[in-house]
Amino acid sequence: MSVKPAVLALLLTAGLVCLTLAAAAVQGLLIRRGFDLASGSPRQLALERRTYLVSTALSLVMAFEIMSLFLLVYVADDLHELFVGAMCAAGTFNVNSYGYTALTLKTLGALGCGVWLAVNHADTLGYDYPLLKSKYLWLSPLSLLVILADYVETRFLLGLAPDQITSCCGAIFSEAAAGVAGTLSHVPPRLAQALFVAGLLAVARSAAHVLATGRGARIFAAASAALFAASLIAVVSFISVFWYELPTHHCPFCLIQAEYGFVGYPLYAGLILGTACGLAVGALAGAGRHASLAEVLPRLKRRLTVAALAGFGLTAAIAAWPMIFSDFRLG
């Protein structure tokens, strides 16, 4: 393993997050099973008090989990010098078989945490814990996902030894490469552009509907998820190509390097913010039936929708920037 401060930070965070999540998930189950708002028993009072601890602890560690995704990408980029053949984070993640799995699971975990935090926030807005049961129901699978992600991440970090031989991003994300990366690089830019623009339009249209009527939240969430997928294809297929001004270079990780002004960080942060907020709007779609949320929920959903639009807007702006302001054109 590489004993590097940032790696130590990731390992420590993974440990803290897993321990806290495991404890909170167990508490969540106990609360879910025994919670009865109508009862005034000491047990119910104790459970009510415990929900404060669980939801505060979860808010904290989930925020850490989301931040640690970016730290993981940074660490992978920073460590590439150690590995023969690696030119950026793409090579580091390829050093052992845990790398890309860890990245995928952590991304899904970060999205899940974002949605859960939004639901938790909505729950605290109502006086009678309206979403308590459903939020703790989803906590167990989410905890399992995050713990699995952190486990795979730890295996990935512990398995990194200097001088291992890996591939450079030019080989992993080339049109000739096999696997998902190769397939994504092979998507024709015109098709990827069409998908990306269609996704943006779908999100914008459904967002307008949610903002105007307060309905159609699930469609907006589905559009957000679709745009997330379309954006990932777009990054590999044409956004990266435009930023590098090199038709053969499809790497989605070189974007986070200083050479390209770290533009990858806001690009991906916008994408994750947009997707998480979009999915959260969908997750809160049925919550309006609770009387205690009837007044506050529409406002929260509107805010989340605006935040999602801002996130996707940032991603779209970064994608469009080189297409408008550089002389590079795809023939």
Next chain:
Amino acid sequence: MRWLARQRAFLDFTLLSLWRRKGKNAALILAYALVVFLVASVMFAVRALRTEAANVLAGTPELIVQRMLAGRHETVPESYVATVKAIRGVSRVTPRLWGYYFNRAAGATYTVMAPAGFAHGHGEIVVGPGVARTWLSPVDGQYLFRTVAGDSAGFVPVEALPEDTELVSGDLILMSGADFRRVFGLPEGFYTDLAVSVPNERELETVTEKIQRALPDTRPIQRRELLRTYAAVFDWRGGYVIVLLSGAGLAFFIFAWDRATGLSAEERREIGVLKALGWDTADVLSMKLWEGLTISLTAFLLGLIAAYVHVFLAGAGLFAQALKGWSVLAPRLDLTPAIDPTELLSLFFLTVAPYAVITLIPAWRAATTDPDAVMRG
């Protein structure tokens, strides 16, 4: 907006409450800042040393070819130059003369080099700043070398190398090729190694392979291998210093835990009064979290500033030896300030995250205290 105003009111209240117990909180912040300072110093110093090494190596040749004999480094015959130069992709091959000279009186080893276009004459040398500082008792302004023949040779220092490159030139002595061969007894037609210039980085691997095929007794070393080694060594050292410091960190976190758990009678009464006045559990919890955040951020900033001063203005006195790993001739080094925002994020995870997690349960305990029980007790 209402939410913001509410949080501002909480923060206002928290700051006043912290100020009331300033002695106790100052001790906590100081200990916390010390932990941040130690970790941040190591991280800043490692980053700066890595940057320094990368800058230094930027000027070195892409490829160095050494000859090996029985697993040891041997001198290279002149005929190898033409062989390497004939390889497509190689633009220039410079045979180099360099070695180490141990000065018994100073107790230090110096690097002696004979650059191809040495501008000064016979019997003259150019010295690095570290040499001028450590070479004891020059005789009549001359540096005396003991040659391989057993006699001594005097050299006049005619120029000093600039201080700003001290990491590489600190222990460096430059002399003419003839003088070098006289001091070290190296026969004509032999060199220490070859510096090979390959302008296209993508051809480097192929050129390396071809050299090894044409001259099987050589060992080509690429610049990026050196960079990789430096990065690994500095990171590894920094990481271990942090692992060693984790004891101090753990001690602090136990102290913080203990302090957060043991609420004073006055604090308990305060929470009791607040709850009796209508604050609910979530409000008290918010206040406690603001308290933790205020302490964390204050300590984080203080530690960060102290570490910056320590590393970039005071030369990282505490860790320089452990991280640089130089012996007698430790170069005096002014590290160039270089801070990475993501480095701050790792520092945050190493210091603030554990603090936040361990103070959570005590904060919750305090927030869920029963006002009735407290006021009676």
